[in-house]
Amino acid sequence: KKEQMQQTERIRLIGEMAASVAHEIRNPLTVVKGYTHLLKEASNITEKQKDMLLLMSSELVRAEKIINDYLSLARTNEGTKEQINLGKLIKKVEELMSPYALLNNVKIYNQVQTECIIEAGQDEILQVFINIIKNAIEAIEGKGEVIVSEKTTENYVKINIADNGKGMTEEELNRLGTPFYSTKTQGTGIGTMVCFNIVHHLNGKIEMKSKMNKGTTCSVYLPILSK
Ligand code: ADP
Ligand code: MG
Numbered sequence: 001k002k003e004q005m006q007q008t009e010r011i012r013l014i015g016e017m018a019a020s021v022a023h024e025i026r027n028p029l030t031v032v033k034g035y036t037h038l039l040k041e042a043s044n045i046t047e048k049q050k051d052m053l054l055l056m057s058s059e060l061v062r063a064e065k066i067i068n069d070y071l072s073l074a075r076t077n078e079g080t081k082e083q084i085n086l087g088k089l090i091k092k093v094e095e096l097m098s099p100y101a102l103l104n105n106v107k108i109y110n111q112v113q114t115e116c117i118i119e120a121g122q123d124e125i126l127q128v129f130i131n132i133i134k135n136a137i138e139a140i141e142g143k144g145e146v147i148v149s150e151k152t153t154e155n156y157v158k159i160n161i162a163d164n165g166k167g168m169t170e171e172e173l174n175r176l177g178t179p180f181y182s183t184k185t186q187g188t189g190i191g192t193m194v195c196f197n198i199v200h201h202l203n204g205k206i207e208m209k210s211k212m213n214k215g216t217t218c219s220v221y222l223p224i225l226s227k
Helices: 002-041 047-075 086-103 122-138 170-175 191-201
Strands: 082-085 106-110 117-120 144-152 156-163 205-211 215-223
Touching: 002 047, 082 086, 082 122, 086 106, 086 122, 086 144, 086 156, 106 122, 117 122, 117 215, 122 144, 122 156, 122 191, 122 215, 170 205, 191 205, 191 215
Parallel strands: 106 144
Antiparallel strands: 082 117, 144 156, 156 215, 205 215
């Protein structure tokens, strides 16, 4: 319990830090990006210089991506809540993630048909399911599938996101959600932490079950406003 409190406090502090720093970094980054682009278009540069500028551009995009992840983390404490049809939202996530799934030889099966309403920030809750499904897709080597299903009880709606990817060890499962924990070369290790944080703020919870080389199931519980 005490550990959990420390964890929540740590996440809150990171969020606060992110809010102030991210905005400040974004502006100079935009300026550098603009000039890099201009230089790239210049006629009197060599091929080698052009390659360097291309690399600079892609690294700037990467830096921006990290900052965007931070900003979403910083946003979780504010924002207005709306009434959201969860089934419709999951459908939207499916559409948003389908191209990425296709690119990775993954098929998304969306079995969610719930009409229940939850109260949350639209962007926040979108972010939660995007992050989880993104991780599910990225866990699959070769061909695979992600199945999104639901189970509704009296007060909670549970959305299951199951993948048949590489799975996690007990140790990896325990580290999930801690800041900057990532096993990917291009990972930020922020996604899961953001999800946990948002769902926690909505008085819900996330459960993870995983088996090595079998796959992972992530369950998101959210309180129902009305059915
Ligand atoms: P990132 O995706 O940038 O690495 P995340 O916080 O989203 O950061 O995830 C942290 C780590 O948790 C991942 O690098 C991966 O090792 C592990 N992980 C998350 N979801 C899954 C999953 N569905 N299957 C296997 N491993 C996962
Ligand atoms: Mg991720």
